[in-house]
Amino acid sequence: MKVWAIANQKGGVGKTTTTVTLAGELAARGYRTLMVDMDPHGSLTGYFGVEADKVSGGVFSLFQQESPTLRGQVIATCVENLSFVPASLALATVDRQLGAREGMGLVLARALADVRDQFDFALVDCPPMLGVPMVNALAACHRLIVPVQTEHLALQGLDRMLRTMSMILKAGKPTLPYVIVATMFDKRTKAAYQALAALHEQYGDHLANVVIPVDTQFREASRAGLPLSAHAPRTRGMLAYRDLLEELLNPTPVQ
Amino acid sequence: MKVWAIANQKGGVGKTTTTVTLAGELAARGYRTLMVDMDPHGSLTGYFGVEADKVSGGVFSLFQQESPTLRGQVIATCVENLSFVPASLALATVDRQLGAREGMGLVLARALADVRDQFDFALVDCPPMLGVPMVNALAACHRLIVPVQTEHLALQGLDRMLRTMSMILKAGKPTLPYVIVATMFDKRTKAAYQALAALHEQYGDHLANVVIPVDTQFREASRAGLPLSAHAPRTRGMLAYRDLLEELLNPTPVQ
Numbered sequence: 001m002k003v004w005a006i007a008n009q010k011g012g013v014g015k016t017t018t019t020v021t022l023a024g025e026l027a028a029r030g031y032r033t034l035m036v037d038m039d040p041h042g043s044l045t046g047y048f049g050v051e052a053d054k055v056s057g058g059v060f061s062l063f064q065q066e067s068p069t070l071r072g073q074v075i076a077t078c079v080e081n082l083s084f085v086p087a088s089l090a091l092a093t094v095d096r097q098l099g100a101r102e103g104m105g106l107v108l109a110r111a112l113a114d115v116r117d118q119f120d121f122a123l124v125d126c127p128p129m130l131g132v133p134m135v136n137a138l139a140a141c142h143r144l145i146v147p148v149q150t151e152h153l154a155l156q157g158l159d160r161m162l163r164t165m166s167m168i169l170k171a172g173k174p175t176l177p178y179v180i181v182a183t184m185f186d187k188r189t190k191a192a193y194q195a196l197a198a199l200h201e202q203y204g205d206h207l208a209n210v211v212i213p214v215d216t217q218f219r220e221a222s223r224a225g226l227p228l229s230a231h232a233p234r235t236r237g238m239l240a241y242r243d244l245l246e247e248l249l250n251p252t253p254v255q
Numbered sequence: 256m257k258v259w260a261i262a263n264q265k266g267g268v269g270k271t272t273t274t275v276t277l278a279g280e281l282a283a284r285g286y287r288t289l290m291v292d293m294d295p296h297g298s299l300t301g302y303f304g305v306e307a308d309k310v311s312g313g314v315f316s317l318f319q320q321e322s323p324t325l326r327g328q329v330i331a332t333c334v335e336n337l338s339f340v341p342a343s344l345a346l347a348t349v350d351r352q353l354g355a356r357e358g359m360g361l362v363l364a365r366a367l368a369d370v371r372d373q374f375d376f377a378l379v380d381c382p383p384m385l386g387v388p389m390v391n392a393l394a395a396c397h398r399l400i401v402p403v404q405t406e407h408l409a410l411q412g413l414d415r416m417l418r419t420m421s422m423i424l425k426a427g428k429p430t431l432p433y434v435i436v437a438t439m440f441d442k443r444t445k446a447a448y449q450a451l452a453a454l455h456e457q458y459g460d461h462l463a464n465v466v467i468p469v470d471t472q473f474r475e476a477s478r479a480g481l482p483l484s485a486h487a488p489r490t491r492g493m494l495a496y497r498d499l500l501e502e503l504l505n506p507t508p509v510q
């Protein structure tokens with residue numbers, strides 16, 4: 001089983017959208033795909049019609065068990081080969097209550113190891129905060145996907161965040177392969193092209209060749225509670241994520 | 256001094272943009288205005304050209320002092336009557352390190368009381384996370400402003416979050432007057448009108464009459480490091496925030 005984490009401390013850059021769209025496409029291609037919602041706000045959980053405040057177990061329960069297990073926590077979606085582990089409100093308390101305890105960064109990695117025969121891919125959606133839930137996702141994943149909006153302010157925090165992320169990981173891993181994905185690209189504004197050029201100059205091969213365009217169908221898909229591949233398979237946003245998936249399945253050495 | 260907090264656990268809804276734009280307009284009208292950046296990602300700090308990883312004091316230092324004071328932490332901007340207290344990376348550790356300690360929710364309130372003669376308004380920009388920094392902002396403010404995108408998924412988590420916020424506060428205050436502001440309204444999509452109608456039905460008088468439209472000038476202003484009132488005072492986004500400010504300065508009883 002391959003584990004991908006989708007993270008960025010900046011809010012509203014398309015983390016949940018990227019997780020759901022890539023997972024939907026993997027499932028449509030026949031891969032058994034698990035999504036994990038590590039965000040206490042529960043956007044991914046809500047996308048599939050479950051209210052985060054009605055979830056009693058979910059991801060949070062992993063932090064309460066001696067040996068964390070996902071058994072009994074996986075919810076099937078109406079899409080074949082696609083299921084998810086929901087978030088709950090209590091995830092917002094993990095840092096305050098458990099943050100200082102030993103080994104709290106490896107809970108998700110241990111739980112995912114337990115189900116590695118049942119799934120081909122696990123995609124982990126992160127909250128917009130450098131805390132215990134995100135650290136767990138970074139420690140558990142084989143590759144990190146960082147959606148970034150193509151605008152000036154979003155680039156400022158990116159470099160700093162990537163340094164902080166590798167600092168968090170240093171204790172655990174040599175380096176974590178990461179790929180930056182430019183999202184919500186609006187080809188009508190000059191600033192978007194300037195930001196894209198700056199991203200390419202600074203990150204080179206870590207920047208995905210594919211750019212995700214602005215597409216109102218993403219919001220329509222989320223209203224319908226369906227991944228874009230099931231809701232509007234021919235729209236430009238979906239075609240871009242399909243190309244991105246090709247790139248991710250056949251990476252260049254750096255990524 | 257009036258204190259307004261701008262918060263929403265959902266990311267990328269326009270919290271920082273709302274803080275900077277309202278503060279810029281207050282300053283343009285001659286009010287001495289202080290912005291406080293409680294987000295460890297430091298978007299507001301970066302907007303005004305300061306790197307959050309180069310900040311040694313800032314908001315985080317309040318959590319380390321016996322009697323928290325903002326003296327020496329306030330940075331002037333190039334706009335008259337407008338200054339700010341920067342965020343630093345260390346804010347991301349507050350929950351893990353200090354969250355369980357008594358009185359950690361009142362640090363900002365005590366520090367702002369210290370400078371209440373120097374400013375007419377203090378606007379506090381919150382991170383997209385229910386944690387100690389946001390709790391401090393809620394405890395210190397007289398009014399809560401909640402920017403919300405006019406799309407279906409953003410409405411799902413709103414009700415739950417408002418309930419959680421008032422639970423956090425119950426121990427401290429009777430109720431906190433809040434106003435919901437619909438942002439990034441795209442008049443070309445039917446879904447936006449449906450979401451706005453749903454907001455009005457569910458929240459009635461708590462919903463601001465003014466709706467903030469999509470406007471590419473916000474990104475241009477952030478590139479220039481200037482509030483919109485200084486960068487493009489006649490653009491439709493600015494006119495909407497001016498109307499919003501009128502509404503906030505002359506509230507209806509519920510808000």
Ligand SMILES: Nc1ncnc2c1ncn2[C@@H]1O[C@H](COP(=O)(O)OP(=O)(O)OP(=O)(O)O)[C@@H](O)[C@H]1O
Nearest residue numbers: 011012013014015016017128184213214215265266
């Ligand atoms: N390429 C796109 N074009 C248009 N809209 C998009 C695109 N990608 C995402 N969106 C919309 O932008 C909003 C924010 O996206 P999303 O919730 O996925 O971001 P996020 O990074 O997960 O946010 P958070 O920080 O709250 O977790 C949603 O309304 C989504 O439908």
Ligand SMILES: Nc1ncnc2c1ncn2[C@@H]1O[C@H](COP(=O)(O)OP(=O)(O)OP(=O)(O)O)[C@@H](O)[C@H]1O
Nearest residue numbers: 010011266267268269270271272383439468469470
């Ligand atoms: N009305 C608007 N029209 C167009 N773009 C907007 C509008 N309001 C905000 N934006 C843009 O949307 C992006 C997100 O806004 P902003 O950073 O203010 O959100 P936020 O809620 O503070 O995000 P975070 O959750 O990361 O703190 C920015 O690029 C900003 O310039």
Ligand SMILES: [Mg+2]
Nearest residue numbers: 015016039043
């Ligand atoms: Mg999300």
Ligand SMILES: [Mg+2]
Nearest residue numbers: 270271294298
């Ligand atoms: Mg912000």
